[in-house]
Amino acid sequence: MALEVDLQSSGYNAHQNVLHDIQFAVEPGEVVGLIAPNGAGKSTLIKSILGIIKDVEGEMRLKDYAYIPERPIFYEGLTLKEHLDFLSSTLDISSERFNEKVEKLVRDFYLADVMLQYPESFSKGMQQKVMLVIAFLKEAAVYLIDEPFMGLDPKSMKKLLQYVERKKNDGAGILMTTHVLDTAEKVCDRFILLFNGSIVFQGTIKDIRKASGLKQGSLFDCFDVLTEDTSYVR
């Protein structure tokens, strides 16, 4: 198992839980889409998995991971090259091999010309690409990707999907949250539908269609059907 989550509750303070009774797993070589409306707890779930919020009750088994946050995070006062140099110092990889990978990734995501600049001065899309480069430079067992398509141009989106496919074929597990359901439908092997802080359904697109009663329905339509009886207001 690349990732195993058994969460009783989680939130930003002890009195207000955002998530309740969340159980799921991500197998090696599997892409799992975490689908939920705004404010349903997607990012809280990812932060709970990472152990960076306080009030979490439950158990998480997480192997070596790479994390792509919803909002790009950088170290103030470090250039892109210096961010990558620091990453290199945290990995067990030869500098030749690392530099080869850097060269390929920055070329693929059109970042070669800005290596000596501060990522904080980049556009939102370029910052997101830096986050992708940092994540894909790691040989992680599991990739936690929070809203990866936000601000990306179509070329970079295609590259991202190619890298996701490559990492999956290399045996990594991928948990990806997104609102871009038509793309998720094509990329993900399985889905977890989260609503009001709880899982309303999990399974393949086939299972979801069966449960929603829409035999030819898109993920978009099925999600709508499966969540329509549940109150949107928490």
Place this chain on the structure above:
Amino acid sequence: MSAKTILQQRLTTEFRFQLNVLRSVVDWVVLLYIVVPFLTLAAFFYVDAWQNVSLYWSDSIPFFALLIVLLILSVGGNFRTHLLEADVIFLIHLKSVYYKLKQYSFLVSAIKIGFSMALKIMCLAPILVHIYDFSMLDTSILALEASMFQFLVMTIRRIYRNTYVRGLMISGAAVSVVLLVLFVPSVPGLFVSLVGLGIICYYHAFVMTRTTSRFYEEVAIEDYERFRYIRLILAYSTEVEKSGGKQASHPAFVFRRSSPIFKTPSKENGLTTLVLKAFLRNKSMVSMYAQLMGLTIGAIMITPLWYKWLVLIGFSFFMNSWLKATFTKLLSNPFFHVVPYDKQITDPVWAQFKKMIYLSSFFVMAIVAIVSTMLSL
């Protein structure tokens, strides 16, 4: 809604906002014991300046020096537009209202500059009249010339984005106004400043205000002006950490080519490089470090023999604890959620960081203490 109503609402909102900001620092105690006595004393000194001007300004100082003071006092400020970022959605398409709002705002700015110039000239009037024999007409012309300079500087700041070009243009404007005041007789001087002011006002009222292309720059100026008192309060708050200001797109001085600090790559060296570069490129941290050193050097130089060494010991403790707090802050960056580091290397990295930053400062202070001790023996 008309432009006049919008401007009225925005002026009222801003007045309330600035009043609340001032209230946060000026409570009735401050008002009673500092502001009121200060204003009373200022009025007393002003009346006294008219009677005994030689106590406040020497007649051996050339008029040129006073003129420079007046021009320096006139360099600040911006023409306001009272635009808000949300206007891009709600107002910008209503062109006539949008342009009118900017025109009225310019008028308000011009009136404010007029009042502020009148206040400056009023403060300098005892010197101008008694020491430099200015008549009422001469003083009014000087006020007009200085106002033209202020309008010119604010226009240059609005048009030119490049700092060097701006500096060059403002210097040119200052030289021109100094020459105008010093060498052009009163009446032609009056004519030149009236024509100059007329051209600048026309340009702002009928050219600059009738464009949407500078919307975001104008909103940025508005934000800058709206928060000026808050910035001022924060600048003088010793307990508040100052931000490093707007960051450039690439390093200007420190490790410009992003070159590594250590030859051997390792986990410890990687994290040490990160914290060292982040520290050295953080203006607020470096300025605090320099201030601590500067103050200590001053204290060591002026205190008696034994106190010099006590100051050195105090510096050692304080610098050590400040650097430890800074180091902890540098390691609490959320970027480490994306690229976590091995927590076990924290101690060796702190030792390396301390060796480079703390020991170098202690070494300098020790040399200053030794030299200062030898000089005082």
